[in-house]
Amino acid sequence: MKIYNTMSRKKEQFKPMNDQRVKLFVCGPTVYDDAHIGHGRTYISFDMIKRYLEYKGYSVFYLQNVTDIDDKIINRSAEVDADPEVLARKFEKRYQEDMEALGVNGVNLFARATDHVPEIISQIETLIEKGFAYETSTGVYFDEAKFENFGKLSRRNLEDLNVHRVNIDQTKKNPGDFALWKKRDEEPLWDSPWGTGRPGWHIEDTAITEEYFGPQYDIHGGGLDLIFPHHEAEIAQMEAASGKSPMVRYWMHTGFLNVSGEKMSKSLGNFITIRDLLEDHDPQVFRFFVLSTHYRSPIDFSEKTLDQAAKSLKRIQKTVEKLNELLDSSAGNDDDYFSGLLKDYRIKFLESMDNDFNTPEALAHIFNFVKELNKAFEDKTPSEKVLKDIISFFNEFGEIMGFDLAVKSNDGDISGELLDIIKDVRQKLREKKEWALSDDIRGRLNDLGIDVED
RNA sequence: GCCAAGAUGACCGAGAGGCGAGGUGCAUGGCUGCAAACCAUGAUACUUGGGUUCAAAUCCCAAUCUUGGCCCCA
Numbered sequence: 001m002k003i004y005n006t007m008s009r010k011k012e013q014f015k016p017m018n019d020q021r022v023k024l025f026v027c028g029p030t031v032y033d034d035a036h037i038g039h040g041r042t043y044i045s046f047d048m049i050k051r052y053l054e055y056k057g058y059s060v061f062y063l064q065n066v067t068d069i070d071d072k073i074i075n076r077s078a079e080v081d082a083d084p085e086v087l088a089r090k091f092e093k094r095y096q097e098d099m100e101a102l103g104v105n106g107v108n109l110f111a112r113a114t115d116h117v118p119e120i121i122s123q124i125e126t127l128i129e130k131g132f133a134y135e136t137s138t139g140v141y142f143d144e145a146k147f148e149n150f151g152k153l154s155r156r157n158l159e160d161l162n163v164h165r166v167n168i169d170q171t172k173k174n175p176g177d178f179a180l181w182k183k184r185d186e187e188p189l190w191d192s193p194w195g196t197g198r199p200g201w202h203i204e205d206t207a208i209t210e211e212y213f214g215p216q217y218d219i220h221g222g223g224l225d226l227i228f229p230h231h232e233a234e235i236a237q238m239e240a241a242s243g244k245s246p247m248v249r250y251w252m253h254t255g256f257l258n259v260s261g262e263k264m265s266k267s268l269g270n271f272i273t274i275r276d277l278l279e280d281h282d283p284q285v286f287r288f289f290v291l292s293t294h295y296r297s298p299i300d301f302s303e304k305t306l307d308q309a310a311k312s313l314k315r316i317q318k319t320v321e322k323l324n325e326l327l328d329s330s331a332g333n334d335d336d337y338f339s340g341l342l343k344d345y346r347i348k349f350l351e352s353m354d355n356d357f358n359t360p361e362a363l364a365h366i367f368n369f370v371k372e373l374n375k376a377f378e379d380k381t382p383s384e385k386v387l388k389d390i391i392s393f394f395n396e397f398g399e400i401m402g403f404d405l406a407v408k409s410n411d412g413d414i415s416g417e418l419l420d421i422i423k424d425v426r427q428k429l430r431e432k433k434e435w436a437l438s439d440d441i442r443g444r445l446n447d448l449g450i451d452v453e454d
Numbered sequence: 455g456c457c458a459a460g461a462u463g464a465c466c467g468a469g470a471g472g473c474g475a476g477g478u479g480c481a482u483g484g485c486u487g488c489a490a491a492c493c494a495u496g497a498u499a500c501u502u503g504g505g506u507u508c509a510a511a512u513c514c515c516a517a518u519c520u521u522g523g524c525c526c527c528a
Contacts, residue, residue: 038527038528155457224528227458300466304466352468364475364477365475451490452489
């Protein structure tokens with residue numbers, strides 16, 4: 001399979017360092033506020049990526065950091081008069097809940113920055129020893145001039161990086177030098193060889209990945225906005241500290257999510273949290289919406305596009321529903337035909353997924369398969385065995401994408417049983433050709449969001 | 455200013471030199487008491503201007519526009 005590598009700007013054959021084991025790290029959230037749908041886009045994408053890698057037989061360890069110490073957290077705590085740690089824990093918990101709601105559950109280990117301060121300090125010490133970092137009165141900084149290839153991921157050079165900076169710390173050698181350790185004397189703070197203070201932003205990720213993965217690993221992911229400066233800084237830190245390159249074999253970046261063509265921001269008033277979204281939208285539909293665009297492309301969120309996604313997903317679900325219904329009665333002998341279809345579309349689907357996780361194209365194949373099946377069922381039926389093969393393909397598809405394609409059962413639910421009674425009554429009315437009354441019932445059920453199809 | 459990504463039909467969205475994916479919407483027909491679902495058919499595309507090529511949505515050069523980054527950000 002091929003993966004687009006931001007470093008080379010090309011699709012490359014995917015080959016993990018250790019045969020079937022894949023070490024995947026994705027930059028996690030800064031927990032100072034609720035996650036928004038842009039986070040949702042990124043984490044759904046990487047969730048799908050992990051699911052597909054596992055489907056392909058790789059054993060994936062998915063590591064994610066949680067930034068729980070940072071200026072934004074401190075500022076927010078001051079605004080709301082809360083303890084920074086309490087605030088961070090609260091939003092970390094809400095983040096986990098949001099991800100669970102979206103069906104994003106592939107992360108094997110969450111690593112908090114504050115749980116890795118010793119590792120951070122030790123990495124900074126190494127950088128100082130090796131001459132890549134220096135201490136000033138305000139902190140410890142990475143000396144970008146000492147690192148030869150600084151900017152190789154974003155394709156920038158040092159001159160670009162050293163202009164147009166505001167509020168430059170005067171103690172730094174170069175404006176682009178970034179903080180590894182910030183000297184502070186007010187809480188929250190930790191002891192260090194350089195006095196009290198707290199870690200800079202970039203260092204936590206490399207300290208964490210070095211701890212769990214070592215200095216080199218397979219995939220590092222995140223949003224496009226992290227390429228510069230965050231990922232550049234990570235490369236500089238880790239490669240300088242270890243002397244090994246590359247730190248990461250494949251850099252994967254997700255495109256932005258815009259809202260009605262504009263960047264989502266609080267000042268524009270178009271800021272949508274995952275919680276807002278899920279108040280009146282099905283998480284499945286949002287997943288489908290996300291995966292109907294390639295993970296690297298920009299995606300435009302609107303009620304209209306979400307609605308289109310809902311209808312598209314339903315088309316697939318209808319067919320799966322029909323397959324399950326047929327399961328009880330199927331005894332046909334058109335197995336060659338159906339097996340052939342299944343084989344063809346399965347291959348096409350996998351080819352698309354192997355091509356840098358091209359989910360929109362993969363979905364197009366699924367839709368074609370759906371159409372072929374619907375057409376075939378007009379005059380052909382497979383045996384139960386082949387039908388089960390088809391259903392299990394849809395199950396695999398659902399597993400990879402994280403879609404729940406199963407028919408929703410009303411068993412054990414009073415309202416479901418009541419609904420069955422209503423439907424039953426209506427059916428009897430229709431048998432007596434009481435059209436007006438039966439249509440009225442159908443209309444009123446539709447108003448409640450319940451589809452009735454005859 | 456510098457850097458990056460992008461511009462495909464009414465809307466969403468793949469493709470990356472040679473049969474104009476797919477979904478949603480729309481139109482017509484079939485099925486149906488009607489509607490829905492499903493099937494069939496159809497209309498509407500590759501930002502502009504040059505160039506390379508037997509052949510360009512796809513490559514090259516220019517231009518225009520959009521979004522983003524350069525303090526923080528998935």
